Amino acid sequence: MSRQTALVIDDERDIRELLTITLGRMNLDVTTAGGVAEARSRLAERKYDLCFTDMRLPDGSGQEIIELVARQYPEMPIAMITAYGNVDAAVVALKAGAFDFVSKPVDLAMLRRLVQTALKLGEERRAGASATESKLIGDSPAMEHVRATIAKLARSQAPVYISGESGVGKELVARQIHELGPRAGGAFVPVNCGAIPSELMESEFFGHKKGSFTGAHADKDGLFQAAHGGTLFLDEVAELPLHMQVKLLRVIQEKSVRPIGGRSEVAIDVRILSATHKNLARLVELGQFRQDLFYRINVIELRVPPLRERKEDIPKLAGRVLERLARDHGSSPARLKPEALAALLSYNFPGNVRELENVLERAVALCEHNIIEVDDLQLVQQLHTRPAPEGMPAPAAAPIPAGNLAVDDMDDDGQPQGLDDFISNIERETIMKALVETRYNKTAAAKKLGITFRALRYKLKKLSID
Numbered sequence: 001m002s003r004q005t006a007l008v009i010d011d012e013r014d015i016r017e018l019l020t021i022t023l024g025r026m027n028l029d030v031t032t033a034g035g036v037a038e039a040r041s042r043l044a045e046r047k048y049d050l051c052f053t054d055m056r057l058p059d060g061s062g063q064e065i066i067e068l069v070a071r072q073y074p075e076m077p078i079a080m081i082t083a084y085g086n087v088d089a090a091v092v093a094l095k096a097g098a099f100d101f102v103s104k105p106v107d108l109a110m111l112r113r114l115v116q117t118a119l120k121l122g123e124e125r126r127a128g129a130s131a132t133e134s135k136l137i138g139d140s141p142a143m144e145h146v147r148a149t150i151a152k153l154a155r156s157q158a159p160v161y162i163s164g165e166s167g168v169g170k171e172l173v174a175r176q177i178h179e180l181g182p183r184a185g186g187a188f189v190p191v192n193c194g195a196i197p198s199e200l201m202e203s204e205f206f207g208h209k210k211g212s213f214t215g216a217h218a219d220k221d222g223l224f225q226a227a228h229g230g231t232l233f234l235d236e237v238a239e240l241p242l243h244m245q246v247k248l249l250r251v252i253q254e255k256s257v258r259p260i261g262g263r264s265e266v267a268i269d270v271r272i273l274s275a276t277h278k279n280l281a282r283l284v285e286l287g288q289f290r291q292d293l294f295y296r297i298n299v300i301e302l303r304v305p306p307l308r309e310r311k312e313d314i315p316k317l318a319g320r321v322l323e324r325l326a327r328d329h330g331s332s333p334a335r336l337k338p339e340a341l342a343a344l345l346s347y348n349f350p351g352n353v354r355e356l357e358n359v360l361e362r363a364v365a366l367c368e369h370n371i372i373e374v375d376d377l378q379l380v381q382q383l384h385t386r387p388a389p390e391g392m393p394a395p396a397a398a399p400i401p402a403g404n405l406a407v408d409d410m411d412d413d414g415q416p417q418g419l420d421d422f423i424s425n426i427e428r429e430t431i432m433k434a435l436v437e438t439r440y441n442k443t444a445a446a447k448k449l450g451i452t453f454r455a456l457r458y459k460l461k462k463l464s465i466d
Contacts, residue, residue: 003029004119005046009039009053009065010081015106019052022108026115036060043073050118051078052102055089063096070097071187071226077118081106136172137320138313142305146173149302154180159252159297162275164304167354170275171235173304178231183271186230191223194239201244203260206251212261224257227270234274237297238283242290249293272297307349307356314344317353321360334363334370343374365458366451428463431456435465 006028008019020030028050033039035057043051051069053062062080069078080093080101090101100114136143153160154177162170171190178188196204203213207222223232234240240248251257252272256265274297283289307314318336326333336344340363349355363376431449438444446456459465 003027004049005029005031006050006052006115007031007033007039007042007048009033009035009051009057009062011035011054011056011058015054015081015104018106019111022111023115026112028115034058036064039065040068043068047073048076050115051076052081053078054081055083055093063092066093066096066098067221067226071189071230079114079118136169136176137317138310139316140310140313142310143313146302146304150176151180153177153300153302156181156300157271158299159272159274161280161298161301162273162304163280163301164275164277165306165350165352166277167352168304168306169353170277170304171233173302174231174233174235174273174275177273178233178271181271183230187227188231188233189223189227190233190235192235194236198241198244201241202247205244205248206257207259207262207266209259209261212259216261219259222257222259224251224268224270225266228268229270231271231273234272234297236276237274238276238278238280238289242288245290245293249290249296252293252296307352311345314356315341317356318344318360321357322364325361325364329364332370334367334372336372337374340372340374340377343377343379347379362458366455368452427459428465431459431463431465 004027006019006023008016008023008030009032010016010019011034016032016034020032023030031042031046031048033042036059039053039057051065053065055062066078066080069076074097077099078097080090080098081104082089082093082101083104093101099118102111102114136147150173160174160177162173164170174190175188178184191204203216203220203222205222205224207220207225208216210216210219251268254265255269256267258265280289280294280298284291284294307317318341319333322333322336344356344359351358359377359379360372362378363372366378367373367376431445434445434448435442438448442456442460443453446453449456451459
């Protein structure tokens with residue numbers, strides 16, 4: 001088995017030698033670099049399992065390295081080496097993507113613990129990346145069509161609009177379009193448009209100059225600059241406010257951005273992929289999304305089918321999910337009884353592949369002897385319909401066993417909250433009641449709830465109940 005590898009970037013020879021010796025004793029193969037340019041060359045030459053970089057380098061800063069790694073080598077954990085007590089630099093590094101920092105003089109015991117954590121983090125990131133691949137697994141005609149379309153779109157540079165319900169794997173489709181195309185060597189930058197506060201959007205997308213507003217302590221590149229030479233994926237693009245839709249349209253047309261406080265335009269070379277679970281064409285009709293922007297980003301549309309339209313893929317998907325869960329837990333894969341598989345095949349999965357993963361993860365925690373029964377799936381507690389896309393009539397919903405939704409169960413758009421959140425609230429209240437009645441005796445609470453102690457422990461962790 002090949003040794004794991006580490007890259008150490010520092011202009012101080014003593015530090016490089018100290019880390020080389022320490023990491024070497026942990027069975028790591030260490031490569032060193034004395035500056036930013038040399039580090040870029042080393043990163044381009046081979047893959048590393050871990051990286052350390054000093055903050056101050058003779059030809060730049062460690063911040064540049066961290067941002068480069070975050071864009072191009074996201075599976076590789078990187079730690080910042082900083083002067084003792086320099087908290088500000090450490091915070092900036094963490095925000096940029098560093099997983100931790102080491103202060104000089106280096107505490108070797110702390111360094112060893114950090115290395116162990118970092119290597120485990122890298123394994124989890126790779127496992128997570130492989131897990132997402134399961135969402136495009138399947139031999140159904142629908143998935144064969146999606147894969148064939150992805151292969152064609154990857155050769156083009158045209159903007160692509162990816163439509164589909166929540167949980168179908170739209171980001172994975174976008175990643176594959178990027179990775180199969182000529183921009184694969186560049187960055188893939190995903191951004192959830194609904195997660196950025198409106199007042200920060202312009203700075204996040206286009207960047208800003210030092211002193212351009214209160215809190216702008218340094219120049220900052222935006223998402224477009226970060227994606228230069230690669231792909232920018234605008235997830236939930238329907239959430240963009242109208243004023244940002246205007247600015248985004250201009251950037252797409254001009255292929256340049258002007259940072260806040262900047263005096264000149266910055267040329268950008270970015271392919272735009274976008275997605276939303278909403279009916280974007282209907283939002284255009286309602287005047288909630290600009291028609292000219294819609295046509296700019298919707299040059300080609302790729303629809304990702306919901307799981308209920310490719311149920312023949314469920315056995316293979318379930319098998320892959322169970323294999324991943326077994327790897328995560330260091331155990332053999334759980335087995336679905338025929339009746340349990342039949343229940344999965346008859347269920348409509350309003351949450352699609354994401355819901356299938358959640359159902360199986362819960363079932364693995366609840367099942368006995370690693371065999372999943374129908375009851376372990378708890379499908380009877382789920383809704384068998386989903387909220388319709390905006391502008392479409394909603395189907396009738398099956399009754400919810402625990403009672404009707406109250407005003408507090410509605411989101412900002414007046415739609416029912418996600419089913420998982422609703423069920424989690426019910427589970428949390430039930431478990432808390434049992435814990436109070438048993439004076440927080442977990443064994444007694446599990447017995448009162450009619451579940452195993454192992455299942456209760458899983459629920460407490462999942463629901464963040466301390």
